[in-house]
Amino acid sequence: MADGAAPARDPNAGPLLSVRDIARSFDVSRPWLARMLEGQPRLLLKAVDGVSFDIPRGETLSLVGESGCGKSTVARLVVGLYRPSRGTINFDGVNVTALRTRAALKPVRRRFQMIFQDPYASLNPRWRVRDIIAEPIRAHRLMKDNQEIGRRVDELLRLVRLSPADGEKYPHEFSGGQRQRISIARALSSNPDFLVCDEPTSALDVSVQAQILNLMKDLQRELGLTYLFISHNLAVVFHISDRVGVMYLGRIVELADVKALFASPQHPYTRLLLDAIPDLEMSGRGRTPVAGEVPNPLDPPTGCAFHPRCPWANERCRRETPVMKPVPGGASSSGTVAACHAVEEGRIGPGPTQK
Amino acid sequence: MSAPATRANRPLLDVRNLHVEFPTRRGRLVAVDDVSFHIDAGEVLGVVGESGAGKSLTGAAIIGLLEPPGRIAGGEVLLDGKRIDNLPAEQLRRIRGRQIGAVFQDPLTSLDPLFTVGQQLTETITTHLDLSESEARNRAIELLREVGIPGAERRIDHYPHQFSGGMRQRVVIALALCAQPRLIIADEPTTALDVSIQAQIITLLKRLCRDHGAAVMLVTHDMGVIAETADRVAVMYAGRIAEIGPVADVIQRPRHPYTVGLMGSIPKLDRAVPRLVQIEGSMPRLNAIPTGCAFNPRCPKVFERCRIERPELFPVGGSAAACWLHATTLAEAARG
Numbered sequence: 001m002a003d004g005a006a007p008a009r010d011p012n013a014g015p016l017l018s019v020r021d022i023a024r025s026f027d028v029s030r031p032w033l034a035r036m037l038e039g040q041p042r043l044l045l046k047a048v049d050g051v052s053f054d055i056p057r058g059e060t061l062s063l064v065g066e067s068g069c070g071k072s073t074v075a076r077l078v079v080g081l082y083r084p085s086r087g088t089i090n091f092d093g094v095n096v097t098a099l100r101t102r103a104a105l106k107p108v109r110r111r112f113q114m115i116f117q118d119p120y121a122s123l124n125p126r127w128r129v130r131d132i133i134a135e136p137i138r139a140h141r142l143m144k145d146n147q148e149i150g151r152r153v154d155e156l157l158r159l160v161r162l163s164p165a166d167g168e169k170y171p172h173e174f175s176g177g178q179r180q181r182i183s184i185a186r187a188l189s190s191n192p193d194f195l196v197c198d199e200p201t202s203a204l205d206v207s208v209q210a211q212i213l214n215l216m217k218d219l220q221r222e223l224g225l226t227y228l229f230i231s232h233n234l235a236v237v238f239h240i241s242d243r244v245g246v247m248y249l250g251r252i253v254e255l256a257d258v259k260a261l262f263a264s265p266q267h268p269y270t271r272l273l274l275d276a277i278p279d280l281e282m283s284g285r286g287r288t289p290v291a292g293e294v295p296n297p298l299d300p301p302t303g304c305a306f307h308p309r310c311p312w313a314n315e316r317c318r319r320e321t322p323v324m325k326p327v328p329g330g331a332s333s334s335g336t337v338a339a340c341h342a343v344e345e346g347r348i349g350p351g352p353t354q355k
Numbered sequence: 356m357s358a359p360a361t362r363a364n365r366p367l368l369d370v371r372n373l374h375v376e377f378p379t380r381r382g383r384l385v386a387v388d389d390v391s392f393h394i395d396a397g398e399v400l401g402v403v404g405e406s407g408a409g410k411s412l413t414g415a416a417i418i419g420l421l422e423p424p425g426r427i428a429g430g431e432v433l434l435d436g437k438r439i440d441n442l443p444a445e446q447l448r449r450i451r452g453r454q455i456g457a458v459f460q461d462p463l464t465s466l467d468p469l470f471t472v473g474q475q476l477t478e479t480i481t482t483h484l485d486l487s488e489s490e491a492r493n494r495a496i497e498l499l500r501e502v503g504i505p506g507a508e509r510r511i512d513h514y515p516h517q518f519s520g521g522m523r524q525r526v527v528i529a530l531a532l533c534a535q536p537r538l539i540i541a542d543e544p545t546t547a548l549d550v551s552i553q554a555q556i557i558t559l560l561k562r563l564c565r566d567h568g569a570a571v572m573l574v575t576h577d578m579g580v581i582a583e584t585a586d587r588v589a590v591m592y593a594g595r596i597a598e599i600g601p602v603a604d605v606i607q608r609p610r611h612p613y614t615v616g617l618m619g620s621i622p623k624l625d626r627a628v629p630r631l632v633q634i635e636g637s638m639p640r641l642n643a644i645p646t647g648c649a650f651n652p653r654c655p656k657v658f659e660r661c662r663i664e665r666p667e668l669f670p671v672g673g674s675a676a677a678c679w680l681h682a683t684t685l686a687e688a689a690r691g
Contacts, residue, residue, distance in 0.1 A: 065521075066549035175637045176406075205405035205576060205638075210620030210631035214616040216628070232549065239622035239631065262624060278579025280606060280623060293519055293552060 014093065015224045016194060018287070022077055022087030023250075024048045026084075035185035045298055048075040049250040050087070055243075060220070060227040062237040062271070065247035066294055071230045074247075075198045078112045078228060080105070091194070112141045113187035116175040117199035119179035123171040129182055130167035134221070135155070136190040137272040160215060168171065177208035181215065188219070198230045213240060234277055239260055246270045248295055249305040252324065256336035266338040268310045268348070315344075325339050365436050367570040368417070368538055373430035375409070375416050377641075384641040386412050386425065388594040394570040396537065399561070401585030401602065402574045403617075406593040407638055410574045414540045416440075417572070418455050419447045431479020434538065456531030456569075460543035462490035462523035465530065466515040472499075472526050473511035476533055483534035498529040502559055521552035525559070528659045532563060541566070542574045557584050578621055581604055590614050593639055593649035610676040612654045648679070656680060 029035055048070040051301040055061045063071040076082045078089060080096065089096045091108055099105045113136070116122040118205040123132055133153050136142075143149050154164035160181040171179055180200060187195055197216070199210040213236065219225060231237050237244055237258075244261045245252045246269065254267040265271045292309040297300055304322050322339040328346070342348045375387035387409045394400045404410045415421050417432050419440070432667040434442040439450055467475060475497035480486060486494065492511070499507035502525040515523060524544065531539055541560065545553040561584055564571045573585055573614055574592075581588050582602060589599040590611065598611040609615045619632025635651045639645060644650055660679050668675040669682050 006378060029503075055657065066551065123589045128498070177637060205622045206578070207617060207634045208637060210622075210633050211635075213622070214630050214633055233622075234550070235622040235624055238624050238627070272551055274624075278553070278577065278583045279625065280579055280582050280618075294549070295519055 016057045016092055017055040017078070017207070017228070018090040019054070019074075019078065020052050020090070021050050022052075022084045022089060023050055024047060024082055024085050026071055037081045037163050041296060046250050046300070047297070048077065048084075051158055051245075051247075052087075052254065053243075053245055053251075053255060055226055055228060056193075057226055058220070058224050059242040060229055060240055061243045061245065062208050062229040062231060062241040063245045063247055063252075064231055064237045066232060066273075068249075068294055068297060069247040070250040071232075071247050072198055073277040075114070075196045075228060075230045079112055079229050081114075092243070096228060106140070110136075110190045111192050112194040112196065113190065113192045114196045114198065115180070115187050115200045117202050118239050119176055119183055119203065120171075123179060123186075125171055128167065129157075129168075129169055129171065129174075132171070132182060133167070133186045133189050136186060140190050142190060152189065153185075156189055159188065159219070161183045173209070177211055180208075180212050184212075184215065184219070185257055188223070191207070193224070194228070196228045196230075199232070200229075201208065201236060202231070209236070216240065218300045234273060244275065249294065249300055251305070251339065253306065253340065254336065255324070256338075260336050266336055266343045267306075267340045268312055268342065269306050270338075272309070281307065304339075310342075312348050314342075314347075316341050367396045368394040368572070369431075369433040369436075370413075370417065371430065371431045371433070373416060374428040375421065375425060376410050377425050377429040381642070383428075383646075385428075386641055387416065389430070390591075390594075390596055392536070392574060392589055392596065392599060394671075396570050397564065397568045398587070399564055399571040399585045400575055401588040401652065402572060402591060402620065403576060403578060403580035403581055403588060404591035405576060405638055407593075407641070410591050411542050413591070414572060414574050416543050418451055418457055418540055419444075419449075420457075440581060452479065452533050454537050456534070456536035456539045457538065458524075458531045458541040458544045460546050462520065462527045464498075465527045466523065468515055471512050471514055471547040472518070472530075476511070476530060479530060480533050483490055495529075495533065495596070498533055499526070501563075502526075502529045502532075503555065504529075507624055521548055521555065523555055524548060524552075528556070528559065528563070532567070535567065537569055539569050539571045540574070541571060543576070544573070546577070548577065553580070559649055561582065578606070578618070590617070593644055594641070595649065595677060596668065597650065597678075598674060598676040599668065600672075604673045608672060610671045610674060610681055611650075611678045612656050612680070613650045614676075616653075616655075646676070 025044045025046045026206055027042065028045045030040065051074055053061060061072055065071050077084050096108060096110055130153050133156055134149050137152060137294050141153060151169055157167055162181055187198065201212050204212060220227065229240055237265060241258045242256050245255045247268065248269050254270045265274050301308050303319045304317045307317040322341050324337045324339045325344055327338050329335040329345060372669060373387055373390045374385065377384040377386060385488060390413055392400065402410045402413065406418050416427050427440055432437055434454060439447060473492065473495055477491040477500065480491040480494055481488065496511055497505045504510050504522060504525055518526060545556050548556060557580060575581060577674065585602045588605045590597045590605065592613050598614045600604060605614060606618065609618050614633055616634035620634060622631060633651055639649060644677045647663050648661045648666055651657045654661065666677045666679045668677045671681040
């Protein structure tokens with residue numbers, strides 16, 4: 001299956017995916033004529049503004065944040081659905097952003113796939129499940145013989161705990177959870193090493209969500225997959241991740257090992273998010289209701305984008321945009337990087353541990 | 356949190372043996388099957404369940420907003436002791452506006468995009484309360500302030516699209532509250548919102564319920580929201596109540612195997628587990644509800660009786676569960 005373009009792999013060689021300072025803005029200006037008549041400038045929305053992270057082989061990095069923070073845009077940039085305005089994406093040592101032609105991209109393209117949020121919209125209703133799953137195999141010309149493809153599809157269906165007989169059905173005959181299994185089978189059909197999962201369980205009920213999360217963890221172990229996982233649900237992120245990046249208004253504000261992030265969150269926004277999770281244990285913990293909402297990304301605040309909502313903000317925060325820096329001290333926060341002046345200066349104490 | 360004083364009196368909302376069905380060409384589909392519960396004034400009853408469990412239909416049936424061909428096929432709905440399920444449409448409409456407020460998941464569907472929020476609020480207020488136009492406007496501003504909208508005097512003249520999602524949901528809550536209803540039916544009020552906004556809305560709902568002494572039926576799929584907000588909770592499965600009881604009992608000592616599985620399948624922040632508890636399969640479709648207990652094909656503790664005979668709610672501890680495991684000898688005896 002390995003085609004010539006795949007470089008010889010040293011298991012110790014660097015991360016599988018390495019993203020450096022990627023950014024993407026969208027032109028949301030009004031039409032040219034209206035702009036000219038009213039003398040308005042171009043309007044650029046910076047959806048992602050300088051995001052960097054690494055994902056080692058076989059690990060899961062999650063990006064978490066509220067709607068509009070740019071997490072889905074990062075996912076789409078990584079799989080190549082959008083072209084970055086700047087920055088580089090290295091996949092297994094290959095700079096994907098430099099590959100301009102379809103032909104150059106093809107050998108790499110097979111090795112990463114994406115799973116989408118809505119299992120109702122992402123499967124073609126007129127195709128049999130068998131053909132949906134076989135599509136990437138045919139598109140990448142991985143197998144020629146139809147019988148061979150058939151056997152591979154059966155194997156994939158069993159892999160996602162469906163039966164080969166299900167291949168003859170159409171998507172509408174399945175429930176949401178089963179459809180998401182079909183999406184996963186399709187994503188796995190080209191033998192990828194890397195899956196980008198954009199809110200894969202957000203449209204599902206909790207009991208079905210548990211089935212899919214368990215399946216994803218099993219597959220990761222069995223096939224040695226690497227995941228970039230996008231979610232707004234912190235409990236899901238806690239369950240599935242090795243490392244977590246918290247995003248706010250197009251930037252990562254804190255990046256840490258999952259245990260460190262949940263045990264001692266550093267950035268005030270991370271603390272806010274953790275505090276806002278409804279508590280099943282009902283410790284009677286009074287929530288600190290957070291004032292304010294995510295600001296308009298067309299007109300982001302100066303300095304640190306979080307300062308209007310931050311209880312620790314001072315003059316420097318309003319003026320100067322903080323950069324990602326390792327968090328000083330504390331064994332618990334080793335490996336944590338955060339973009340916050342208050343954390344850097346030690347103005348806020350160690351994070352309150354989750355009860 | 357429920358006021359003990361009202362305990363002795365009759366409950367504000369009393370639902371008895373409610374049945375909702377959809378006639379189809381291939382026969383009747385029973386979507387809500389013999390559901391009974393009550394809510395006291397000042398109390399929040401959470402109704403949880405997965406999609407298709409019948410929780411939203413139960414809410415819609417109570418306020419008389421079932422989409423045809425869905426209809427109430429049996430049972431009674433009593434508001435403050437008076438039946439409201441058999442009233443003529445016009446009379447029910449008046450009660451709905453005056454005594455029952457509704458908050459739905461998507462705030463945009465509850466607001467008219469062509470009118471300012473002020474026009475919508477004052478219209479509702481003058482329809483149901485005996486107030487003049489300017490008094491109504493003042494009351495509307497007061498309400499907007501109460502639900503936490505900054506600059507209410509200015510914001511009242513804005514259109515719905517000028518508000519963010521969280522702010523819109525606040526407007527909808529203000530709209531639901533403006534005739535001072537005694538019952539609020541909130542169907543997934545926080546599902547479309549981000550977590551930090553969710554917390555604000557939940558805190559708001561709780562406070563309003565306490566201050567106004569309104570009864571709240573909170574329909575959601577989110578156990579976390581229930582845990583923080585509700586006094587009691589009803590867990591629905593395939594159109595029936597599987598378990599009902601005080602929120603602490605149901606969450607910490609779930610009795611029905613479905614509730615046990617549901618609680619285990621929620622990822623938790625306080626302990627890392629390698630695998631989540633998994634309930635195999637999915638909820639049956641309405642045209643294929645198994646005989647006996649509807650949960651029996653998925654139940655890890657199933658035995659012969661579950662496949663034949665349908666369990667009713669048996670008292671266990673502080674709650675009640677529809678499961679043969681909890682059939683007490685007393686209940687057995689009563690059945691003969």
